[in-house]
Amino acid sequence: MTEHAEDGEILFHTGTYELFPKFADDVCVELDLGCGVGSFTCLLAEKFPDRQIIAADVMVGRLRKVVKRVCRAKLQNLTVVRSEARHFVGVMLPDRSLDRLHILCPDPWPKNRHSGNRLVSSDFAAQIFRVLKPEGIFHFSSDDAPYFDAVSTLIAQSGLFAAAPGGIADCCDLKSDFELRWLAEGKSVRHLSVRKHEPDLRNCRGH
DSSP states (O other), rough: OOOEEEEEEEEEEEOOOOOOOOTTSSSEEEEEETTOEEEEEEEHHHHOOEEEEEESSOOHHHHHHHHHHHHHHHHEEEEEEEOOOOHIIIIIITTEEEEEEEESOOOOOOSSSGGGGOOOOHHHHHHHHHHHHEEEEEEEEEEEHHHHHHHHHHHHHHEEEEOOOTTTTTTTOOOOHHHHHHHHTTOOEEEEEEOOOOOTTSOOOOO
16 A cells, blocks of 8 residues: 655555565665654665665654655655554565664663563564675664663674674764754663674584
């Protein structure tokens, strides 16, 4: 399903199991998952017109604002998608389809009884690994220290990723809507950048 908004459109991928179209292998593809109203996403698309940027969120009202930004800036390389995050990454995206995946300032669900609602879990980390291309980057940020530490530990213990401090060097000046809000309130926002790490099986013995 597609909703047309002014001169742009929103692709609806919630409740469907049709794979999202995969771009050519030589095209750099980035996903801003939970893009909000799109300040980071649109800046990324403007800065890198040769890349394909996907802006995904479940809130239609936010996505309509993204479409308006896309139209005002005349961006030709940004696709707006309405989908629940776990469904989009876990079901819709093909294997090895992204060069970089951004999850910026997601809801930290700070109360212990709600921690199971957090987006980044062991299962979700495995799906992130699946959809990243070889050497692909996962970029996570949070203003919530316990959540950031929990995600950092989970990612480290998964064995699926290696540290990539330079993995976001080309976009560290771009800020999401939530990061701008927290910085304005005097809060700090921490960033994690890791690279997909695939084991070298050349030295493994056959059976």
